[in-house]
Amino acid sequence: MTSAATSDKGPEHFPATHWSLVLKAGKNDTTRAQAALSSLCQTYWFPLYAHARRRGHHPHDAQDLTQEFFVRLLERQALASADPARGRFRSFLLAALNNFLATEWEKARAQKRGAGRQLVSLDFSAAEERFDLEPADPATPEKAFDKQWALALLDEVLKKLETEYQREGKRVLFAALRPTLTGARESQPYAELSASLGISQGAVKVAVHRLRQHYRDLVRQEIAHTVASPGEIDSEMRHLFAALAGS
């Protein structure tokens, strides 16, 4: 049966998630809100970098502006205009970035205030490689951004999932069962898994179920961090799926 922690059921207990924390804090620089925002930036910086590159900025320029943008963001300047009613970190971030590109970047180039500071550690070396892997995307910048966002989210979730299983000493199990997350039964027949893992088929079924349930919970949690209220999780999830499906 489903575990009590399933998030498929009705109104859920909504712990203070990152974005809702940030919105509530507004311009007040609470440490918690700062940490929350920092954490969000850590997860979702690549879509921003990719967006800057797509807008025609060279890799070095894109690096600088992404860094500078975050500095400003974390200094609350962009947040002054964050409309609490709007709700989603994703849309907010894209709008803020576009605004930044349109107005502030030219001025900021001259005096990079973020030079030398490391509020968010961004691995730019891998960034350009990753950007190269992108197909030349005919979609609108917004669609491309949303797609990158969805990928970043999935990456984060898988990372967290793997870490959790590792902590429980189930690294091998996770590696073997991971393909079941995409739902394919044919490629991972339980008989094979049972043999390679040395457990009964029944145990495999249960393990798969638990993994998928946990995965679903994590996805919802991760999305919850980027929206202002639990009611928005479902629609954000659908939006992200649509963004991926459009490829």
Add this chain to the structure above:
Amino acid sequence: METIKLCSSCGKPLAPNAPKGLCPECLMKGAFPSDAVPGTTNPPSRWTPPPPEQLRSHFPGLEITELLGAGGMGAVYKALQKKLDRTVALKILPLETARDPAFAERFAREAKALARLNHPNIVAVYDFGQSGAYYYFIMEFVEGTNLRQLIHDKSLEPRQALELVMQICTALQFAHDEKIVHRDIKPENILISKKGQVKIADFGLAKLLGATPDTSLTASQMAMGTLNYMAPEQRESSKDVDHRADIYSLGVVFYEMLTGQVPMGRFEPPSKKVQVDVRLDDVVLRALEREPERRYQQASEIKSNVETIAGAAGKSEPQSPTPQNPSAPVIYAKKKNRNEFLGIGAVVSATGFALFFIPHLWLLGIVVMLIGGRMTLIPVCSNCRKRITRDAEVCPHCAARFQ
């Protein structure tokens, strides 16, 4: 050397930036609520229906000519029933469903329920069964088109849309009276015969293919783009869903028929997007209410409202309703052979409206409110707007006949 890898679920090539080498689309899909119990089958994300030749041995009595269409819900073929020499539609359900032993029982039960739906606006079920690994239905073959095609071709005039909606309501009301909920009303399922007759297809299949009451088809339906038509309570859980979910879906379809777009987020009422009677806004919006309690509770109510508006559409000048004017505003009850009344909300507005026209009715309304402390339904004649008794066949005031 890199080979192109394919996703084992959907078959699409894996992009190099796929998270941990897993197809992102399928990953995201997997995040939606799906089977709750290990071992139950998932609705297949992509299923290739067998070509007609492959099916012939399974259905000796049929001459299967062509594949008409396929989706997550199965595949439909055109066939000739040799003995009766009539053209039928053969629908087979995906192979996955056949593996679940509990399915056979549900299938039989559902098929019998569907067979009760004998109505000109509902695609008839002639036979059902299991042949080899296929579960099948043999159904009425509808020569014509479907609503999706009409919407896509932009060939729907508002007048036609109203006419179609009324037929859909008739069909829905009939099914709901038989305690059958469609659960997947969408333009693809609304067929229109060459004679312009609406035929709703796939009744009850959504429930049949959802493995247990807890399972939602969300993932598969999302893949098919039908989430748009799903009522909010249905998206959340398939357990507390009743016939009012169909009403919501009808609202979405209605909106799309009028405006060409599906209502999303903060959408504009139809009259602001296209040239239609402004009274339709209320009908559409009420069908689209988030809370089932706030929606129309019966499809027949929608039909009568639309009928009223459609009836008035032919007139060129707006007229204020007079006792002789049959185009009375929709807020008054129209008595049908089933004795329907206005919902409570409408009584309030009826009372309010009556303030202007019929003082004594207003007083009556007030008295009712004061006495009970709560609202009750006031049956009124749609012609003269005077109060009548529930089961009257003729209005004692103006002698109008009630159908």
